Amino acid sequence: MVEFSGIKEIIKPENLVYKKTRIMTENILSYCPGCGHGTAHRILAEIIDEEGLQSEAIGVSPVGCSVFMYNYLDIDWQEAAHGRAPAVATAIKRLLPDKFVFTYQGDGDLAAIGTAETIHSCNRGENILIIFINNGIYGMTGGQMAPTTLPGMKSSTSPYGRDVKTMGYPLKITDIVATLPGSYYVTRQSVHTAANVKKTKKAIRKAVHYQKLNKGTCLIEIVSNCPSGWKMTPVQSNKWMEENMFPYYPLGDLKTPQE
Amino acid sequence: MEKELRLMKGNEAVAEAAIRAGVDGYFGYPITPQTEIIEYLMEANPAETTGMVVLQAESEIAAINMVYGGAACGKKVMTSSSSPGISLKQEGITYIAGAELPCLIVNVVRGGPGLGTIQPAQSDYFQATKGGGHGDYHLIVLAPASVQEMADFVDLSFELAFKYRNPVMMLSDGAIGQMMEKVYLSPQKERSKTIPEWATTGKPSTRERNIITSLDLDPNRQELFNRKLLAKYDEIREKEVRFEEFQCEDAEYILVAYGTSARVCQKSVQLAREQGIKAGLLRPITLFPFPTKRINELAGKVKGMLSVEMSAGQMVEDVLLSVNGKVPVYHFGRMGGIVTTPEEVVESLKSKLIGD
Ligand SMILES: Cc1ncc(C[n+]2csc(CCOP(=O)(O)OP(=O)(O)O)c2C)c(N)n1
Numbered sequence: 295m296v297e298f299s300g301i302k303e304i305i306k307p308e309n310l311v312y313k314k315t316r317i318m319t320e321n322i323l324s325y326c327p328g329c330g331h332g333t334a335h336r337i338l339a340e341i342i343d344e345e346g347l348q349s350e351a352i353g354v355s356p357v358g359c360s361v362f363m364y365n366y367l368d369i370d371w372q373e374a375a376h377g378r379a380p381a382v383a384t385a386i387k388r389l390l391p392d393k394f395v396f397t398y399q400g401d402g403d404l405a406a407i408g409t410a411e412t413i414h415s416c417n418r419g420e421n422i423l424i425i426f427i428n429n430g431i432y433g434m435t436g437g438q439m440a441p442t443t444l445p446g447m448k449s450s451t452s453p454y455g456r457d458v459k460t461m462g463y464p465l466k467i468t469d470i471v472a473t474l475p476g477s478y479y480v481t482r483q484s485v486h487t488a489a490n491v492k493k494t495k496k497a498i499r500k501a502v503h504y505q506k507l508n509k510g511t512c513l514i515e516i517v518s519n520c521p522s523g524w525k526m527t528p529v530q531s532n533k534w535m536e537e538n539m540f541p542y543y544p545l546g547d548l549k550t551p552q553e
Numbered sequence: 554m555e556k557e558l559r560l561m562k563g564n565e566a567v568a569e570a571a572i573r574a575g576v577d578g579y580f581g582y583p584i585t586p587q588t589e590i591i592e593y594l595m596e597a598n599p600a601e602t603t604g605m606v607v608l609q610a611e612s613e614i615a616a617i618n619m620v621y622g623g624a625a626c627g628k629k630v631m632t633s634s635s636s637p638g639i640s641l642k643q644e645g646i647t648y649i650a651g652a653e654l655p656c657l658i659v660n661v662v663r664g665g666p667g668l669g670t671i672q673p674a675q676s677d678y679f680q681a682t683k684g685g686g687h688g689d690y691h692l693i694v695l696a697p698a699s700v701q702e703m704a705d706f707v708d709l710s711f712e713l714a715f716k717y718r719n720p721v722m723m724l725s726d727g728a729i730g731q732m733m734e735k736v737y738l739s740p741q742k743e744r745s746k747t748i749p750e751w752a753t754t755g756k757p758s759t760r761e762r763n764i765i766t767s768l769d770l771d772p773n774r775q776e777l778f779n780r781k782l783l784a785k786y787d788e789i790r791e792k793e794v795r796f797e798e799f800q801c802e803d804a805e806y807i808l809v810a811y812g813t814s815a816r817v818c819q820k821s822v823q824l825a826r827e828q829g830i831k832a833g834l835l836r837p838i839t840l841f842p843f844p845t846k847r848i849n850e851l852a853g854k855v856k857g858m859l860s861v862e863m864s865a866g867q868m869v870e871d872v873l874l875s876v877n878g879k880v881p882v883y884h885f886g887r888m889g890g891i892v893t894t895p896e897e898v899v900e901s902l903k904s905k906l907i908g909d
C-alpha cells in the first residue's frame with residue numbers, strides 16, 4: 295500500500311501526463327465552470343509555445359467574457375473596443391508584418407457590432423488569424439440574444455424564444471467570410487471533447503503556418519457553450535450544443551486552400 | 554538641410570509633411586473637405602519610399618481603431634477626417650486616451666450639426682477640447698492658422714503625443730484645408746527605429762508582457778489612473794501653452810480667435826485701429842491647453858474682449874473662465890459654413906463692447 299506521504303515521490307517528471315502550459319500565466323481564469331473559453335485559450339497557448347511564437351505573438355482581445363484574455367496568456371496584448379479587433383489587428387500586422395497577429399472574439403463582438411470590421415478585414419485579406427467563439431449568446435452582459443442565437447432559443451432579450459419574424463435569423467457569418475476572396479482558410483470547430491480539441495488545435499497550427507506564408511485571413515470559428523447564459527449545467531450545455539448548435543452550425547472546413 | 558518651397562493646399566501640406574516627418578501609418582476614410590489628404594498620400598505612394606503604410610479603411614470607426622492598433626505598437630500613426638467622421642471616431646479616441654497612446658488626429662472642420670455643410674466652420678471646439686468621447690480625458694489640441702502651420706504641426710503633434718503619451722488633435726477648418734499658400738517643407742526624416750518600452754511588438758524573454766488596455770474594474774485603481782491623467786493634463790497646462798499676440802501691447806479691446814477667424818481678426822485689428830479703436834488679437838495656438846493665464850493677465854489691462862469664432866459661441870466659454878469677471882466678454886460668430894468678414898467683427902466690437 296502506498297502511504298499518503300508517498301504522493302511526493304510520484305510527482306516526478308517521468309510520471310507527468312498533464313500540466314499547465316508555459317504560456318498560460320498563473321492568473322486564475324474568470325470563466326464559469328465548464329465554459330469553452332478556457333479550453334480555447336489553452337489550445338492557443340499550447341500552439342504559441344510549441345511553435346515558438348511567444349516573442350512573435352501579438353493578440354487582440356475583444357469586449358466580451360474574454361476581455362481579460364490578456365491576463366491569461368504570457369504574450370503582448372492589445373485590448374480592443376467592442377467589435378473593432380480586426381481593425382486593430384489590421385494595423386498591427388501592416389506595421390509589424392513579421393509578427394504573428396490574431397484576434398479572439400465572441401459572436402456579439404464579431405458578428406453584431408463588429409460585422410463591418412470582420413467582413414472588410416477578411417475581404418482585404420489581412421494576414422491575420424481570427425478566432426471566433428460562437429456561443430450563441432452575449433455571455434458577458436448576462437445572456438442577451440446574439441446575432442447567432444438559434445430560432446426559438448430563449449435569452450434575456452428573447453424571453454419567449456427568438457422569433458425570427460421580428461428578431462431576424464441567426465447569422466452564419468463564417469459562411470459569408472468563406473465566400474470572400476481575401477479569406478484563405480475558414481473552418482468551424484469545437485472544443486467540447488478531446489477529439490474536437492485535437493482538431494481545433496490542428497486548425498490553429500495550420501493558420502499559424504498560413505500566416506507565415508502571407509496567405510490571407512484565416513478564420514476559425516469555435517462553436518462553444520455558455521452554461522451560465524444558457525442556464526444549464528456544463529454537461530447539459532455540451533449535449534444541447536451537439537443537438538441544437540451543430541445542426542445549424544455544422545463542424546468542418548468551409549474553405550481550405552488548394553495546395 | 555534647406556527647406557523646400559511649394560505652393561499647396563493645407564490638406565496636401567499635412568499629407569506631404571506626414572511623409573517627411575517619417576510617419577509609419579495613415580488610416581483614413583474620405584470626407585469633404587479633407588479628402589485630399591488620403592488622395593495625396595495614395596498618389597505619393599510612400600510605401601515605396603519611406604515604407605509608410607497608407608490604408609483606406611471601411612469607415613472612420615475602423616480607421617481610428619487601426620490608429621489604436623498601430624499606436625500600441627509604438628508607431629507614429631495618424632488619421633484625418635472632418636466633423637461627421639470625427640464624431641464617429643470618438644469611441645476610438647477615448648480608448649486611445651484611456652490607453653495613453655500617442656497619435657495624431659486631424660479634423661478639417663465643416664459646419665454642423667448633422668451632415669451640415671461642407672463649408673468651413675469652427676463648431677467642433679467643444680468636442681475637441683472638452684473630451685468628445687466619454688470619460689475624463691483631454692486631447693492636446695493644436696489650431697493651425699495657415700497652410701504652413703498645417704505642415705509644421707504634424708511634427709509638433711507627434712513630438713507632444715510621444716512626450717505625453719497622449720493623442721493630439723490638429724483642429725483645422727475647411728478654409729485652411731482647401732486654400733493654397735506657399736509652404737516651406739522640412740527635409741525627409743527617417744522613420745524612427747526606437748521602440749518605446751510600453752509598445753506591443755512581441756514579448757522577448759527579456760521583459761514582461763506589454764498590455765495595452767483602458768480597462769480596470771477596480772474602482773480604486775481606476776481612480777488612481779484618473780488622477781494620473783489629471784496630473785499629466787496639469788503638466789501639459791503648465792508647459793505646453795502656445796499662443797500669438799498681435800498689437801496687444803497698448804490694446805484696450807482684445808479679440809480672441811484661432812484658425813481662420815484669427816486671420817480675419819488680424820485685418821479687423823487693422824480696420825479698428827484706422828477708426829481710432831485700440832484693438833489687439835490674441836490667437837490661441839493650443840486650444841487645450843488654453844492660454845488661460847495670459848488672457849487673465851490681459852484682462853487686467855483692457856476694457857473688454859470679444860471671442861470671434863465660426864460657431865454659435867464655444868471658445869467664448871473658455872475666454873469667460875480665463876477673464877474671470879474682470880471685464881466684459883462677448884462672442885461674435887457666423888455659422889453654417891460662412892467665414893466672418895473683418896468689417897463684421899469691427900461692427901460687432903463697436904456694438905457689443907464700445908457702444909455707439
Ligand atoms: C460599445 C459597447 N456596446 C456594448 C457593450 C456591452 N457589452 C459588453 S460584452 C457584450 C457582448 C459580448 O458578447 P460576445 O461577443 O458574444 O462574447 P461572450 O461574452 O459571449 O464571449 C456587450 C454587448 C460594450 N462594452 N461596448
Ligand code: SF4
Pocket residue numbers: 324325326328329330331359429433434519520521522523
Ligand atoms: S457567461 Fe458564458 S461565456 Fe461567459 S464565462 Fe460564463 S459560461 Fe463562459
Ligand SMILES: [Mg+2]
Pocket residue numbers: 400401402427428429430431432433440
Ligand atoms: Mg457570445
